[in-house]
Amino acid sequence: MSKTVCGIDEAGRGPVIGPMVLCCAVFDKKGAEKLREYNVRDSKKVTPARREYLEPLVKQTALEYKIVLISPVEIDRMRKKMSLNELEAVKIAQMLYSLKTRPRTIIVDAADSVEVNYKKRILACMQKIDKSFKTPEIISEHKADDRYVEVSGASILAKVERDRQVEKLRQKHGDFGSGYPSDETTQKHIQELLKNGPLPDYVRKSWNTVSQNANALTGTQKKLDEY
16 A cells, blocks of 8 residues: 555634634645645645635545534534644544545644644544544644645645635625734624624634623623623
């Protein structure tokens, strides 16, 4: 069996608006070479137009890929029980277990500050799914999306899907900026939503930017469930 590598990355971890998207993509040696020929790079270093051009090429090159959307509602609900890193590890384990292709190596862009801890989280989650499952080698590193072309490929797929979902929200709800807490347009959008009633499902209520704006408007530590 030829060496197969599964790259894993996410898009939309930090925004207060819209889903987080996780992707795993499996490539053999020839597929990795094609990605290099296409000059596939970390999605953050590629223009939106270039990402959209690369997306179908990455999908065609992959032996298999999985894309999972985690909605703001699910993020808020699960964060009452676990950290965002733990939630990501759970979803990654589920994706890996569902693959028809069994990669020899898994490379993941580490979310934990200590790289090996993210690997341990994923392994623990996979054991909970199936103790008999033989887990491949897992490489967990920071900036893996910039160091390994397979993770770069997953990064492209995750980012394009995230952008696609955000654009749908923008068409429905108007311009809310990038969706990141540091964006002034996003901040104003959240403030307007808080003034006009319950927060819609496309907003992550558990984010600090929501509670900070809510407290600024009310002057009290009002529970976010009331929004």
